[in-house]
Amino acid sequence: SQTIHQWPATLVQPVGSPLSLECTVEGTSNPNLYWYRQAAGRGLQLLFYSVGIGQISSEVPQNLSASRPQDRQFILSSKKLLLSDSGFYLCARRAGGGTDTQYFGPGTRLTVL
Amino acid sequence: GNSVTQMEGPVTLSEEAFLTINCTYTATGYPSLFWYVQYPGEGLQLLLKATKADDKGSNKGFEATYRKETTSFHLEKGSVQVSDSAVYFCALDPGGGADGLTFGKGTHLIIQP
Numbered sequence: 001s002q003t004i005h006q007w008p009a010t011l012v013q014p015v016g017s018p019l020s021l022e023c024t025v026e027g028t029s030n031p032n033l034y035w036y037r038q039a040a041g042r043g044l045q046l047l048f049y050s051v052g053i054g055q056i057s058s059e060v061p062q063n064l065s066a067s068r069p070q071d072r073q074f075i076l077s078s079k080k081l082l083l084s085d086s087g088f089y090l091c092a093r094r095a096g097g098g099t100d101t102q103y104f105g106p107g108t109r110l111t112v113l
Numbered sequence: 114g115n116s117v118t119q120m121e122g123p124v125t126l127s128e129e130a131f132l133t134i135n136c137t138y139t140a141t142g143y144p145s146l147f148w149y150v151q152y153p154g155e156g157l158q159l160l161l162k163a164t165k166a167d168d169k170g171s172n173k174g175f176e177a178t179y180r181k182e183t184t185s186f187h188l189e190k191g192s193v194q195v196s197d198s199a200v201y202f203c204a205l206d207p208g209g210g211a212d213g214l215t216f217g218k219g220t221h222l223i224i225q226p
Binding site: 105107109 | 120147149153154156157158159162202204206210214215216217218219
């Protein structure tokens with residue numbers, strides 16, 4: 001199976017604290033990986049995507065960064081969280097190819113207080 | 114740029130009613146179109162997809178037809194159930210391999226017994 005794991009499932013952090021969210025995928029090699037954020041009233045927004053180890057593309061300027069240290073691992077980070085970083089963070093994968101479908105992980109609920 | 118517009122709701126129906134959720138899109142080229150469903154507290158699940166004009170995607174009684182002439186991909190179901198209550202997202206994939214999806218804002222569907 002091509003499973004996507006996200007950790008942690010929920011997180012409550014104070015403003016100004018660091019962040020690290022992890023996404024790992026099973027069952028596929030060299031996937032394209034994606035981070036989306038779902039914020040109240042704003043739908044789903046693509047934050048970052050990666051086509052391989054060490055290759056990161058950012059879609060929007062923001063307080064967050066992403067890294068891909070291993071083929072099946074994608075990490076979302078921040079040095080100092082803002083209130084506006086609260087939301088539901090979803091990791092997705094695409095197996096490869098121009099028309100393959102994106103599949104999503106279970107998500108991480110982040111609340112910044 | 115690409116965009117997806119869908120009715121936001123909430124849409125409230127009685128069990129066994131007919132469902133239509135409208136979705137229209139703007140894109141260059143020949144995008145693939147998707148409907149995803151999100152149950153409370155969970156990630157997104159692929160419901161159905163269509164990759165070219167006049168294709169019909171179907172799954173679990175839901176259907177949507179890719180209409181290039183009207184740039185639409187409306188979701189329909191003939192008889193809804195309480196278990197269909199969820200948020201439904203229309204999305205497009207512009208193609209080209211690595212691109213992320215462009216989502217509509219989501220439609221909250223509530224089915225009453």
